[in-house]
Amino acid sequence: MAEFDPSKKWVELHLHLDGAVRTETLLEVARRRGLSLPADTVDDLVPHVSMNNPGHIDDMFHAFHTLIPVLSGDHAAIRRIAYELCEDQAQQGVVYFEARYCPHLLTSNLTGESGDDPTAAEVVELVNAGLQQGSKDYNIQARSLLCAIREHPEWSHEMVELCGKYSSDGVVGLDLAGGKVGYKEDANLPHIKAFQDAQRLGVHRTIHAGEVGGPEIVEEAVTEMHAERIGHGYHVLDDEDLYQRLKKEGMHFEVCPVSSYMTGAVQTDFKQHPAKRFAQDGANFSLSSDDPRVFLTSLTRERKFVKENWGFDDALISTLNLNAARACFLPEADKARLVSHVQMLQGP
Known part of the structure; x- marks a missing residue:
């Protein structure tokens, strides 16, 4: 692993690749492929692939329904969005990030060309x-x-x-995302089995839980699916016993402040956000931007947001950044180097 850049110190753990696509890139790819979009300019396209006002999580999925078909099946576009995300993150002063995505959602060939549709592995x-x-x-x-x-x-x-196959090529873990909760449904059993297999094989695990649905989703993720981190997790506070147990165990919550309001995952009363309780209790959590292009945000904006609305100070934000470094899914030796880098730049 190359040396960490001394000009960068921020760590981001909850970042969706397909939710971070530049609108300019989306428009260029659509034109090249001859695909139609609901607008012909970047400014006019932004409202169709983003949320600028609080709504419902279904509004977020509407944005993805517009952008995913443009990217799916296009080899050059898939590689390009991953490359551009590195540039965008570097400009935010990020030293390390984990980008998550579902390869199957990017396999569909919508151009009609035969034989060029990439497999999930590709x-x-x-x-x-x-x-x-x-x-x-x-x-x-x-x-x-x-x-x-x-x-x-x-x-x-x-x-x-795929996590096992590409573990030495940059894939560091497994996630579970999606709109439906699936709790105690037969359709959820394959997910539980897969995550149990992942634990047995040594594949790191994080799960979206407690954003949609109640604390029982968080408990299932931890108890049956052996999650090491929880994406969002806000509704864990609806079960005080579960929350206290996970806090004691040091469970890491990937908090995404702006998206939590935009999707309606939490109420819009700034004084009542679960992350404020996490902070007061010294729970283990960090800050992320989730889908920065969809929510018109960035890790820089997230830090500003929690300062202005929740009263988080620089010392707390530094602690949260260090929490992220310690919760990353790098191999232990590489993680230790990242933690040391962050500590050195943040100071005592």
């Missing part, structure tokens, strides 16, 4: 190539997580296999 290879080249060109450390999707249990077993 999508992973394209993303790996883009992240590796971007890491080199922008002096940043980029890794990826593969997302199983709740609505598609038939993909989960292959996702675990």
Whole structure:
């Protein structure tokens, strides 16, 4: 691993690759492929692929329904968005990040050309190539997580296999995302089995839970699926016993402040956000931007947001950044080097 860039110190753990695509890139790819979009200029396209006002999580999925078909099946576009994400993150002063995505959602060939549709494995290879080249060109450390999707249990077993196959090529863990909760549904059983297999094989695990649905989703993620981190996790506070248990165990929560309001995952009363309770209790959590282009945000904006709305000071934000470094899915020796780098730059 190359030396960490001394000009960068921020760590981001919860970042969706397909939610970070530049609108300019989306428009260029659509034109090249001859695909139609609801607008012909960048400014006019932004409202169709983003949320500028608080709404519902379904509004977020509407944005993805517009942008994903443009990227799916296009080898050059898939590699390009991974590469450009490295540049965008480097400009934010990020030293290390983990980008998550579902390769199956990027396999569909919508151009009608035969024989060119990448497999899920080939999508992973394209993303790996883009992240590796971007890491080199922008002096940043980029890794990826593969997302199983709740609505598609038939993909989960292959996702675990891909995590294992590409573990030495930049893939550091497995995630579970999607709109439907799936708690105690038969369709959820393949996900549970896949994550149990992942634990047995030594694949790191994080799960979206407690954003949609209640604390039982968090408990299932931790108890049955052996999650090491929880994406969002806000509704864990609806079960005080569970929250206290996970806090004691040091469970890491990937908090995404702006998106939590935009999707309606939490109420819009700034004084009542679960992250304020996390901070008061000294719980283990960090800050991330989730889908920066969809929510018109960035890690820089997230830090400003928590300062202005939750009263987080620089010392707390530094602690949260160090929490992120300690919770990353790098191999232990590389993680220790990242933690030391962050500590050195942040000072005592």
